[in-house]
Amino acid sequence: MQNLLARQRTVGGVLEFSGFGVHSGQPVTLTIAPAPADSGFKIQRIFEDGNIVGPVPVHFARVTRTTLCTTIDLGDSVSVATVEHVISALAGLGVDNALLTVNGPECPIIDGSAAPFAEGIMRAGLEIQGKSRRYIKIMRQVLVRNNEASAALEPYNGRLLDLEIDFDSKVIGRQRMIFDWTPRKYFMDVARARTFGFVRDAKILRQAGYALGSSLDNSITVHEDKILNPGGLRYEDEFVRHKLLDAIGDLALCGLPIYGRFRSYKGGHALNALVLHGLFASEANYQVVNAEDLPLGYDALNDMPEGLEVRPYLRSVG
Numbered sequence: 271m272q273n274l275l276a277r278q279r280t281v282g283g284v285l286e287f288s289g290f291g292v293h294s295g296q297p298v299t300l301t302i303a304p305a306p307a308d309s310g311f312k313i314q315r316i317f318e319d320g321n322i323v324g325p326v327p328v329h330f331a332r333v334t335r336t337t338l339c340t341t342i343d344l345g346d347s348v349s350v351a352t353v354e355h356v357i358s359a360l361a362g363l364g365v366d367n368a369l370l371t372v373n374g375p376e377c378p379i380i381d382g383s384a385a386p387f388a389e390g391i392m393r394a395g396l397e398i399q400g401k402s403r404r405y406i407k408i409m410r411q412v413l414v415r416n417n418e419a420s421a422a423l424e425p426y427n428g429r430l431l432d433l434e435i436d437f438d439s440k441v442i443g444r445q446r447m448i449f450d451w452t453p454r455k456y457f458m459d460v461a462r463a464r465t466f467g468f469v470r471d472a473k474i475l476r477q478a479g480y481a482l483g484s485s486l487d488n489s490i491t492v493h494e495d496k497i498l499n500p501g502g503l504r505y506e507d508e509f510v511r512h513k514l515l516d517a518i519g520d521l522a523l524c525g526l527p528i529y530g531r532f533r534s535y536k537g538g539h540a541l542n543a544l545v546l547h548g549l550f551a552s553e554a555n556y557q558v559v560n561a562e563d564l565p566l567g568y569d570a571l572n573d574m575p576e577g578l579e580v581r582p583y584l585r586s587v588g
């Protein structure tokens with residue numbers, strides 16, 4: 271008999287999120303639908319005439335731009351930007367398979383965190399599927415650097431993220447977070463952390479046609495030594511928590527959950543993508559293992575957020 275905690279999961283129904291893109295400023299609707307076992311996260315774009323491009327795997331090999339957000343190339347000159355927060359919510363809550371459909375060039379930013387997506391997943395619940403969950407187990411260290419910034423994947427018995435940032439700003443400064451992943455801790459400690467930016471950068475970005483939809487409603491805005499958002503911060507160290515949220519989304523782009531330790535110093539989307547390229551550069555760096563062979567796989571998935579229903583029966587999807 272297979273242990274249910276070792277099996278793959280998908281969302282328990284179709285979820286819909288409407289908002290606008292942070293870069294384009296245009297309205298967009300994203301739906302998340304259940305998907306079969308072993309399909310991972312896939313994304314497609316639907317156009318007004320009903321034409322659909324995709325679905326394609328949300329995979330790091332398809333990432334085309336990493337400076338501001340994570341953009342997935344769907345082929346036929348079609349792409350979808352800002353996938354990292356919704357993917358973070360799915361991976362963070364322990365979802366293995368889902369089909370994303372977007373009717374515009376980027377996912378909605380909503381409040382700049384992963385909380386709206388995570389809350390939607392909470393409402394739909396999760397469905398356990400018929401196949402074992404698989405992990406990418408790190409077998410030897412992979413380290414990438416860019417000047418003083420670095421990112422590493424290392425062998426470790428568990429799923430740990432150790433992240434440090436250091437900004438030349440009094441309201442951010444040096445912040446470190448060590449996160450021992452479980453879905454409950456993700457929901458409580460990570461999902462609500464919002465993206466952030468500096469007023470000085472926003473002006474330059476807007477002139478270049480980016481961040482047209484960014485506002486105090488969807489990002490923490492720092493000006494000199496002040497936070498401009500009237501409500502202040504959601505967590506005292508919300509900045510490093512958002513970097514962690516991003517890293518969870520970025521690392522999920524390797525197609526399977528990673529079993530090991532991730533360390534990052536002054537990192538971001540570009541270094542996160544680079545460390546995945548480094549990981550897959552040699553087959554000696556990793557092994558694909560079944561959850562049954564990892565005792566922690568059971569324990570971490572046992573720790574679900576209160577109120578998230580995990581249904582142990584198969585319905586429409588395999």
Ligand SMILES: [Zn+2]
Pocket residue numbers: 354355465512516
């Ligand atoms: Zn982000």
